[in-house]
Amino acid sequence: MVAGIPNVGKSTLINTIAGKSAAKTGNKPGVTRGNQWIRLITQIELLDTPGILWPKFEDEHTGEMIAFIGSVNDLIVNTSELAETLGKWLIANVPACLETAYNKDSEDKISGYQQLADAIVKVRGCLRPGGEPDYEKAENILINDFRSGRLGRITLERVSD
Ligand SMILES: Nc1nc2c(ncn2[C@@H]2O[C@H](COP(=O)(O)OP(=O)(O)OP(=O)(O)O)[C@@H](O)[C@H]2O)c(=O)[nH]1
Numbered sequence: 001m002v003a004g005i006p007n008v009g010k011s012t013l014i015n016t017i018a019g020k021s022a023a024k025t026g027n028k029p030g031v032t033r034g035n036q037w038i039r040l041i042t043q044i045e046l047l048d049t050p051g052i053l054w055p056k057f058e059d060e061h062t063g064e065m066i067a068f069i070g071s072v073n074d075l076i077v078n079t080s081e082l083a084e085t086l087g088k089w090l091i092a093n094v095p096a097c098l099e100t101a102y103n104k105d106s107e108d109k110i111s112g113y114q115q116l117a118d119a120i121v122k123v124r125g126c127l128r129p130g131g132e133p134d135y136e137k138a139e140n141i142l143i144n145d146f147r148s149g150r151l152g153r154i155t156l157e158r159v160s161d
């Protein structure tokens, strides 16, 4: 049986082992809706299962990290808040990744979330008609860049934690 939190690659792992696309996969949580047996050879089958989460998180940061990586349905989290929490975490922990992605041409280092949002607006051209900054677009860019690995390979938890 392959079990774990949503959207981490359980179905992909089974397909890789089976050597065929027997289980449905997709880049969002909740793709596998029910249990599904997939036969590897006559005597071995693997059970694909829907992603599961704890009924309650021990602490807020655990829930935040699960949301950062896209294991909570984006429809039930506030994108603005998620982007800000993620942005602040990245500034505090891996500032160099942000500098490389969004601030190469500036001499001022990104030191706060507003500065980060403005840097994304500038470098990725997030403007509304009329020239107003489109922060909503910048928020989505930050989340997508983090999840797709565009900011680099970033580890959220360390053994020392
Ligand atoms: N970069 C990378 N992406 C992966 C890997 N394994 C899976 N993915 C991608 O992650 C996304 C989720 O994969 P799934 O196999 O559907 O994940 P799941 O755990 O079965 O998700 P649920 O069924 O929703 O719980 C898909 O877009 C996969 O292509 C991996 O090893 N590396």
Ligand SMILES: [Mg+2]
Pocket: 010, 011, 012, 024, 025, 031, 032, 048, 049, 050, 051
């Ligand atoms: Mg699945």
